[in-house]
Amino acid sequence: MRRPELPVxxxxxxxxxxxxxxxxxxxxxxxRLLDGAWFEIALWFVGAAVVHDLVLVPLYGAADQTLxxxxxxxxxxTWIPYIxxxxxxxxxxxxxxxxxITGRVTHRYTGATGHPPADFATRWLxxxxxxxxxxxxxxAIGPWRSGGGRREGSGRGRPG
Amino acid sequence: MARSPFSPSFWRSxxxxxxxxxxxxxxxxxxxxxxxxxxxxxxxxxNPDLSPVNDKTPDKGVLGFYLFSWPTDPHWLYRLxxxxxxxxxxxxxxxxxxxxxxxxxxxxxxxxxRSLAxxxxxxxxxxxxxxxxxEFVTGVLNVQLDxxxxxxxxxxxxxxxxxxxxxxxxxxxxxxxxxxxxxxxLREEQNxxxxxxxxxxTVSRRGALWFVGGGSLLLFGTTVGQNFDGPLxxxxxxxxxxxxxxxxxxxxxxxxxxxxxxxIRDADTSEEAWRLxxxxxxxxxxxxxxxxLLAMPHHSAALPIACVEGWSTSDQWWRGVRLRDLAALxxxxxxxxxxLVESLQQRGAFRRAALRANQVADPRSLLALxxxxxxxxxxxxxPARIIVPAAPGVLNTKWVARLTxxxx
Numbered sequence: 001m002r003r004p005e006l007p008v009x010x011x012x013x014x015x016x017x018x019x020x021x022x023x024x025x026x027x028x029x030x031x032r033l034l035d036g037a038w039f040e041i042a043l044w045f046v047g048a049a050v051v052h053d054l055v056l057v058p059l060y061g062a063a064d065q066t067l068x069x070x071x072x073x074x075x076x077x078t079w080i081p082y083i084x085x086x087x088x089x090x091x092x093x094x095x096x097x098x099x100x101i102t103g104r105v106t107h108r109y110t111g112a113t114g115h116p117p118a119d120f121a122t123r124w125l126x127x128x129x130x131x132x133x134x135x136x137x138x139x140a141i142g143p144w145r146s147g148g149g150r151r152e153g154s155g156r157g158r159p160g
Numbered sequence: 161m162a163r164s165p166f167s168p169s170f171w172r173s174x175x176x177x178x179x180x181x182x183x184x185x186x187x188x189x190x191x192x193x194x195x196x197x198x199x200x201x202x203x204x205x206x207n208p209d210l211s212p213v214n215d216k217t218p219d220k221g222v223l224g225f226y227l228f229s230w231p232t233d234p235h236w237l238y239r240l241x242x243x244x245x246x247x248x249x250x251x252x253x254x255x256x257x258x259x260x261x262x263x264x265x266x267x268x269x270x271x272x273x274r275s276l277a278x279x280x281x282x283x284x285x286x287x288x289x290x291x292x293x294x295e296f297v298t299g300v301l302n303v304q305l306d307x308x309x310x311x312x313x314x315x316x317x318x319x320x321x322x323x324x325x326x327x328x329x330x331x332x333x334x335x336x337x338x339x340x341x342x343x344x345x346l347r348e349e350q351n352x353x354x355x356x357x358x359x360x361x362t363v364s365r366r367g368a369l370w371f372v373g374g375g376s377l378l379l380f381g382t383t384v385g386q387n388f389d390g391p392l393x394x395x396x397x398x399x400x401x402x403x404x405x406x407x408x409x410x411x412x413x414x415x416x417x418x419x420x421x422x423x424i425r426d427a428d429t430s431e432e433a434w435r436l437x438x439x440x441x442x443x444x445x446x447x448x449x450x451x452x453l454l455a456m457p458h459h460s461a462a463l464p465i466a467c468v469e470g471w472s473t474s475d476q477w478w479r480g481v482r483l484r485d486l487a488a489l490x491x492x493x494x495x496x497x498x499x500l501v502e503s504l505q506q507r508g509a510f511r512r513a514a515l516r517a518n519q520v521a522d523p524r525s526l527l528a529l530x531x532x533x534x535x536x537x538x539x540x541x542x543p544a545r546i547i548v549p550a551a552p553g554v555l556n557t558k559w560v561a562r563l564t565x566x567x568x
Contacts, residue, residue, distance in 0.1 A: 011277025015334060019280040022330035023236045026287050029322030032219050033315075040457035045320070048293035049286060057264050068362065080362050085371060091381070092375050096253055097398045099306035108305050114406040114415040114539055127382070 074108075082139045086131035093124055171265040175284075175368050178351045182339035184259040189332055189339075192292075195258075196325050198245035202468065203318060205230050205238050205552050211514035211568040214555075216314035223322055232522040235549035239466035242552070243387040246470020249299055250383050253373030256292060258368075265353065273486060275389065281299050281334070284327050289550045291324025303469040304400055312509075329560035375408040387470040389413070401471035411540050413473045414465060416553055419538040422505045424559050429504070430546035434543050434561075436527075440490030441497060441566035453529060456481045461524035478547045480528035483520045487565045496520040501546055502562040510554040514568050515546070524549045527560060 010016070034041050064084065071080050099105045100120040110117050162170040208215040209227045217223075231237065257549030273279035295317065302313045309316055363371070389405070396402025405412045427433060436448045460479050466472035487496035498517050505511040519525055525548045529536060536542040541558030549554060 009275055011275030013277075015277040018330050018333060019277070019284050022284060022287075022326045023280075025326035026323045028221070029223060029319045029326065032217070032223075033319035033323055035219065037310040041316065044297075044310060045290045045294045045323075046286065048297055049290040049324070052260060052289070052293055053264060053267055057261060077362065078292070081358075083368075084362075085374070088371070088377055092254060092257075093398060096250065096300060096379060096391060097304065099301065099304040100400060102355055103308045105304055109400065111421045112305060112415075112417050113401065114418045115401075115403065116406070118403055120398060127397060133432065 060088075079139070082135045086128070086135045089131050090124075090128040093127060097124070165265070165268040166270050168265070168352070169355075169357040170268075172355050172357060174355060174358040174361045175282070175363070175365055176262055176265065177365070178338075178342040179356045180365050181259065181262045181353060182342040184255055184262060184372070185335060185339045186343065187255050188252065188259055189336060191248060191255065192328060195249055195252070196321065196328075197246060198241050198248075199317075199321055200226065201241050202245060202552070203227060205241070205550075206555065207514065207516050210516050211500065213510075213512040214514050216312055216509070217318050220318070222509070223318075229516055229518055230550070232519055232525070232549040232551075235463055235524065236466075237550040238552050239464050239472040242466055242468060242470055242542065243371070243384075243472060246299070247301060247380065247384050247387070249296065249381040249470075251376045253296060253300075253379060254372050254471065256296065258372045260289065263353065267359075284330055287323055287327035288331050290326055291320060294320045295324055295461075314509075322375065389474045399471070400469065401467075406539075407537075410534040411537035413476060413540075414467075414471060414528070415539045416467055417467070417558075419542075419559070422503075422508060422559070424504055424538065429538065429543050429559065434504075436544060436560065437562045438486055438490050439562070439564045439566075440487075440492060442491055444490045446489055450529070451479055456485060458529075459523065459526060461526055461528075461547065461549070463524065463547050463549050465553050465556065477532050478526055478528040479530040479533075480526040480544065480547075481528060482523060483515070483525045483546070483548075483563075484523070484564060486527060488522060490565055492565055497566050498568040499566075500562075500564040500568060501557045501560060502564075503557050504559040504561045510557070513546075513555045513557050514557065515548060515551070517567075519548050519551065520565075522549055527563075 033045075067084060067087075068080060071077055071083075094101055097120065100109070100118075101124045103121065106117060109115065162168075164170060164554045203224075207227075207230050208217065208220070209224060212218065237514050254259070255339050269282075273282060298309050298313060298317050298320065301307070301309060302317070307313070316528050327508060381395065382397045382402070383399040385392045385394065386399040386401040393402055394404065401414050406415055434450060435447065436450075436453065438448065439445045458479055459482050462475040462477055464473050464475050484492075484496045484497065487499070496517060499520050501513050501515065512546055515525070527544050528547045528548075529541060529544055530542070536545060541560070544560045545558040546556050546560060
């Protein structure tokens with residue numbers, strides 16, 4: 001096989017210049033960012049990307065696949081969105097408000113803000129219940145809206 | 161099905177493709193630009209170039225190039241800026257997650273680099289993705305008072321933002337033209353993001369976008385209320401300063417740090433013990449009791465409390481002595497100078513804070529003794545607190561013990 005030409009190996013020179021400029025600014029801010037517990041800070045920075053790409057994405061991907069297979073096995077493919085949407089939204093709320101919902105900051109939170117010990121876990125569960133409830137309602141009125149047609153069949157959505 | 165993520169046929173979602181990635185990318189281009197600008201504005205609001213006590217990032221160098229004297233008008237400026245910064249940041253989380261999901265197959269591209277330019281671009285993506293997640297994670301943890309990140313929030317979030325934005329601008333310059341082309345064309349180009357062996361779809365691409373938008377709407381709807389009072393605050397079901405107000409009556413509005421949390425003892429704030437020390441530039445010093453302050457001319461100002469954490473109150477009716485009248489008391493009759501404010505608080509990042517001359521001169525800038533018609537409560541800074549229009553919450557020092565006027 002013929003070796004690629006040198007210009008091909010280098011790539012777009014404008015892109016290289018732009019990225020060099022970007023790295024210079026990132027370096028300037030980066031040495032200041034790392035001034036302190038540099039190893040831990042770098043670990044948080046790189047770790048955030050690694051944990052997201054190699055743990056979080058495969059994890060929710062696998063959960064979704066499990067859901068898909070379960071409903072396909074039961075021949076109820078069209079039911080999937082009614083579970084997937086409320087479940088994902090509920091997990092999104094849990095992900096964002098994890099410290100408050102799990103109560104790991106309750107002591108500091110109530111001490112600092114003077115708020116009565118708020119039960120964020122209960123609020124999250126109620127929101128989750130509301131999400132699944134709303135989904136169930138949409139599911140129930142679905143056949144009525146489409147003129148009593150049967151729900152079984154191919155996916156509702158047209159692939160874009 | 162391919163077992164290795166390095167094989168293109170491993171990725172089977174029929175949703176991935178240039179159109180979806182481009183839509184999400186354009187939303188983030190706008191959203192993150194607003195986040196960055198409001199972040200810079202918030203940084204300037206602390207007047208970090210005024211005094212070391214306001215500056216958590218003394219090594220900033222050229223990164224503080226744009227700093228300006230923070231104005232006092234409009235009085236809701238910081239409230240609006242910080243409400244937008246935090247609320248928008250939380251709202252964009254689903255968009256960021258969806259965008260990263262849509263391009264995750266590219267992480268496993270083989271060969272790892274086709275050229276020097278491509279290798280540099282991939283290295284830059286580490287700063288882009290790591291930086292974005294670092295900024296969102298530190299922000300989300302800080303507003304929940306979960307200080308597990310390795311260092312001061314101000315330092316990490318500020319320098320992290322600059323590392324991130326360096327990679328973000330390069331990425332935007334390289335990708336925006338293509339994203340706009342993808343959106344204009346009705347037909348989708350062939351692209352490495354499109355699964356060569358797609359699974360049967362369970363949802364359309366538009367459906368997926370509605371789903372992401374729904375997630376954003378849910379987060380927005382359960383957060384934005386913490387910037388308003390009464391019934392609206394109760395709609396912020398999961399936001400840290402949502403729900404009911406802490407207590408009732410004139411002092412029943414949001415508190416950043418309670419007196420107990422700040423270590424303020426009743427013995428230090430009693431009529432007998434507490435004295436306000438006011439020092440002028442020429443060394444002229446007066447010691448005032450609370451009764452002395454009550455005997456001075458009092459003025460009113462309707463001003464909010466707005467916190468860096470992205471919550472705020474509506475305007476409260478503060479009453480107290482003008483800061484410029486206190487400056488006049490120690491010899492600064494004309495053109496009041498800057499002031500260094502010190503709290504009774506023994507610890508805490510902003511127990512000492514500096515205000516600039518323009519803030520001192522504003523007739524609405526008060527050493528407040530009362531709020532909403534009653535004496536301040538201990539949690540709102542009894543015996544006396546600073547209240548300045550448009551200033552970030554922590555610069556409105558509570559439990560004030562000493563004011564030192566003079567150019568800082």
